[in-house]
Amino acid sequence: MSDSGANARPTGSRAAAAESDAAYVRFDNVQKSYDGVSLVVKSLNLDIAKGEFLTMLGPSGSGKTTCLMMLAGFEPATHGEIFLDTRPINKVPPHKRGIGMVFQNYALFPHMTVEENLAFPLEVRRMSRDEARQRVAKALEMVELPGFGGRRPAQLSGGQQQRVAVARALVFEPALVLMDEPLGALDKQLREQMQYEIKHIHENLGVTVVYVTHDQSEALTMSDRIAVFDDGIIQQLSTPDELYERPQNSFVAHFIGENNTLHGTVTEVRNGECRVAVDGGGEVSALAVNVEGPNTRTTLSLRPERAEIDPTSTDGLNTLEGKVEELIYLGDHIRTRLTVAGHDDFIVKVPNTHAHRPLKVGEAATIAWLTEDCRALDPISR
Ligand code: ADP
Numbered sequence: 001m002s003d004s005g006a007n008a009r010p011t012g013s014r015a016a017a018a019e020s021d022a023a024y025v026r027f028d029n030v031q032k033s034y035d036g037v038s039l040v041v042k043s044l045n046l047d048i049a050k051g052e053f054l055t056m057l058g059p060s061g062s063g064k065t066t067c068l069m070m071l072a073g074f075e076p077a078t079h080g081e082i083f084l085d086t087r088p089i090n091k092v093p094p095h096k097r098g099i100g101m102v103f104q105n106y107a108l109f110p111h112m113t114v115e116e117n118l119a120f121p122l123e124v125r126r127m128s129r130d131e132a133r134q135r136v137a138k139a140l141e142m143v144e145l146p147g148f149g150g151r152r153p154a155q156l157s158g159g160q161q162q163r164v165a166v167a168r169a170l171v172f173e174p175a176l177v178l179m180d181e182p183l184g185a186l187d188k189q190l191r192e193q194m195q196y197e198i199k200h201i202h203e204n205l206g207v208t209v210v211y212v213t214h215d216q217s218e219a220l221t222m223s224d225r226i227a228v229f230d231d232g233i234i235q236q237l238s239t240p241d242e243l244y245e246r247p248q249n250s251f252v253a254h255f256i257g258e259n260n261t262l263h264g265t266v267t268e269v270r271n272g273e274c275r276v277a278v279d280g281g282g283e284v285s286a287l288a289v290n291v292e293g294p295n296t297r298t299t300l301s302l303r304p305e306r307a308e309i310d311p312t313s314t315d316g317l318n319t320l321e322g323k324v325e326e327l328i329y330l331g332d333h334i335r336t337r338l339t340v341a342g343h344d345d346f347i348v349k350v351p352n353t354h355a356h357r358p359l360k361v362g363e364a365a366t367i368a369w370l371t372e373d374c375r376a377l378d379p380i381s382r
Helices: 016-017 064-072 116-126 131-140 156-172 190-205 214-221 240-246 252-253
Strands: 022-034 041-050 052-055 079-084 099-103 174-179 209-215 227-231 233-238 261-268 273-278 283-288 298-303 317-330 333-340 343-351 365-370 374-377
Touching: 022 064, 041 209, 041 233, 052 064, 052 214, 064 099, 064 174, 064 209, 099 156, 116 131, 116 156, 131 156, 156 333, 190 214, 190 227, 209 214, 209 365, 214 233, 214 240, 214 298, 227 252, 227 374, 233 240, 233 252, 252 261, 252 298, 252 317, 252 374, 261 283, 261 343, 273 298, 283 298
Parallel strands: 052 209, 052 227, 099 174, 174 209, 283 374
Antiparallel strands: 022 041, 022 079, 227 233, 261 273, 261 298, 273 283, 298 374, 317 333, 317 365, 333 343
16 A cells, blocks of 8 residues: 655665655664564654654554554564664664653652652753752643642642653653653543643644554644554555545545545546446546556545535536435534435535525435545445
């Protein structure tokens, strides 16, 4: 599958890495096997720029944490090399990599106060007491917890503990911070608040962040770029909007946001577009994003907000006939479920404006969309 990132590159070599471009972190053809048989990270080539917020996003078991553990130095790579600021680090022990880390389970020392927890990474680095005191105060201010230094972790809420964990990862001013599902244990409201806080801290400090999550909205909110993982492979490496607007394959189209699928057979490919005979009737045009050629199967992907129902004119649009099955009023739009091409799960978000005639359940409807909004991707069965 393709890696469509701006810095996708052919399988690298040490020589290529040594010539040094802007990469601050570089995974060079990295593989990982825990059992010596199966690869849980298959062949990872990934460049992360200095100051970037890069998120590894994917379902559970797709290899994200393993990649982070290899970067942190807690797991050796089975094959390949990791570079930090152009330096190969495979043989550098974790504590000498100078990387800050935050995990889901805060891992604060329960017997130490907040201040002592924060001072710990500085003591390890033999910083003077005065400087350590200043750094700790600054870190507590950054996470908006001044005045909490004397408490023990048990005297803090979950969100406060996690903020202390963030402060502790940043207190020694590392150039790189790794975060693995750091907000996983928090409730939704607190999680969203912390997403913005971490994003702002990142912006203010200019630190490079590699963040792991399985939560797509978290990834879309926080990241400069997102690497979507599945089965130990980066399926796509893009900015958040690119990932949503231009998924390169069916996995990404389904994993990010809501998505309608239509199955069919390609009849013609020309100038980056294709004609597709849709199973269940009708022929439509789509962008030929990931198709193998005429007479091959494809899955069409169309976002629910890009389809229209009963437009005043269908000139220049693709159309299929459908039947309204369900209408859900959501204030700004009516979530409309239809049967199209034999499947009853086609969703159109109809804006709640005067321009749209109210629909009724059971009535026939024409669904229309622009060719540029419909992507012909690799076939998936269902
Ligand atoms: P993710 O972070 O995407 O959930 P992981 O990197 O944790 O994925 O896991 C990838 C695969 O490696 C999974 O199949 C998992 O069971 C396996 N795995 C992870 N850690 C270990 C380990 N320490 N020993 C053996 N297998 C592991």
